[in-house]
Amino acid sequence: MVSTVFSDAGLRQHAWDTAATVVDPEIPVLTIADLGVLRDVAINDGQVEVEITPTYSGCPAMNMITLEIEMALEREGFRNTKVRTVLSPAWTTDWMSEDGRRKLREYGIAPPQAAGSRRALFGVQQVACPQCGSGDTEVLSEFGSTSCKALWRCKSCREPFDYFKCH
Amino acid sequence: MAVASITVSETPLVLYTLRRADDALILGHRLSEWCGHAPILEEDMALANMALDLLGQARELYSYAAEVEGKGNDEDKLAYLRDVRQYRNLLLLEQPNGDFARTMVRQLFYSAFADLYWRAMMKSSDATLAAIAAKSEKESDYHLRHSSEWIVRLGDGTEESHARAQTAVDDLWAFTGEMFEVDAGERALFNAGIAVDPAGLRSQWLDTVSGVVGEATLVLPSNDWMQQGGRDGRHSEHLGHLLSELQSMQRTFPGVAW
Structure with a gap:
């Protein structure tokens, strides 16, 4: 029997949860999951591939967010992770979670x-x-x-x- | 020593994308020149913010142009290692900032166009261009609102601000026709659903611009002679000076990174 931790679904969940802890460097109360910047996490041949999307075309936080995701995953033992920026569909503020809106207000x-x-x-x-x-x-x-x-x-x-x- | 310019294989799609990338980079650079010099702090931030949006658009467009070209160029090489004659931006966007009124008139003319253009491009059959358009459209809409409010404030302001705004409108008007010019290569892209014909946006653009200008108690010139050449690399003397500043680090220290 394969333990859930080592199944792809388990790995994916663990990788998602890890990436989802990364916060926006400009608004440290919001995680990239709250913001809707974290788009997808996939496991391909045991490698983690994370997709993020920029809020604004020139958002300078994207490089830092990429680095933070890589470091967070590395701390959890993931190696050779890949972070890709996807543009489509374009991010909108409608993707911000209710929890995120409440945290912003507070x-x-x-x-x-x-x-x-x-x-x-x-x-x-x-x-x-x-x-x-x-x-x-x-x-x-x-x-x-x-x-x-x-x-x-x-x-x-x-x-x-x-x-x-x-x- | 200075590093030589690259060559670019300008297929119709590469050239088309480069033209839009150059527009965003050159206007973004011009706006960034205001950083630390704007009349009030809020405007310093506004102009830098808009410059950042445009720089972001330029990066996405250059990356895509490089990918389509497939010759080992990248966003940095396209921005830093092409010479003035290889730049394809609109002449309007390389015009010097002048006073604040001139910068805002240039911004109004361009963002009124960019707003319509990117909205139409969201339907492009090219998925990457459509995605870039979806982001750029929202940003251009915001830029248009900002410049419109300023034009009204300046035109309908003091005698001095009115005169300066009117001079800027008169001086920059001849550069607006180029936004609606197309060549044969672009026409083929329209037929393929990849690009939109800007000529079809002109009447709507004119409605927006004349609405704002009218509200500002300014008048549009009746002279319809239009300057062109930027799309083919024939620029005013201002672009070379701009590029020498923009490119000096990469030309002097090739490949230097932060």
Whole structure:
């Protein structure tokens, strides 16, 4: 009898669970699984192949995430792992898990609004303050400290906050 | 010593992809020149963010061009080791930043086009180009919103900002026609469903641009003479200077890596 740990399904699960612990270097409360960046883990001839997808075309965190996955797998005894970047289908904020959205909010970042509908050219958005929950907020800058964030301010509690851009 | 330029076998698909990659790289580089110089901190971040999006698009497109070519080139060689005449970007995108109004007008003209173009390219029969388009379209949409808001603010702002924005519109207008130009090689790609004919996007582009420009109390020039040549490697004098900065490290220390 083959123990589950050594079956491909067992290996795959173990590799997935390991890769899923890697966090986004810019938002360390979110794992790449929460984000939906971790796309697939496969076992081919005993080798682990991980597929990840970028959030934004130029996201500089991808190289670091790749390295972190390789190191995490190596610590668990996996050798010759391969991390591939896939582009299709394109990542959207809709892939972010509910758990991920909650963690973002608790961390002080307003999570992306669900269903990334196209906005009008001069459209108005409603984003709730992650600190006090008020909807009385305003955008300070469409571009924030990383590609995936915009800078907002709450007019109720006066705190500035990051908003994870709906994309 | 300086390293020599590579040669590229420009089949229609390689050339097509290179043209779009060069667009993204050159505009991305121009925007990155604002880093540390933008009028306010938020704009410094915005311009650097947009530059990063474009650099990401360029990397994906260069990697694909290299893969299609299959001659051992890669994204770095294509970006760093081609000479000015081998670059295929639109003349619009290599124009110097000038003042903030000029940078924003250039951004409006291009992102209004890129938004339509990438959205149409999402239906490309080429799976890689369709995937790159799906990411680029969302980014271009965001860039368009940003530049549109600025054009309105500048045009409908002070006398000074209005005059500067109008001068930029007048000066850059002659470079917009090139976005809609195609050659025989590209036409074959349209017929195969790989690429889209940009000529079909022109009226929608004009609607968007004239809407923003009108809202900004600016006017589009009536002169329809259009400059071209970038797609074939005939550039303005500005591109050589840009490339000498962009490529100096790789040309001086071939293969240097971080």
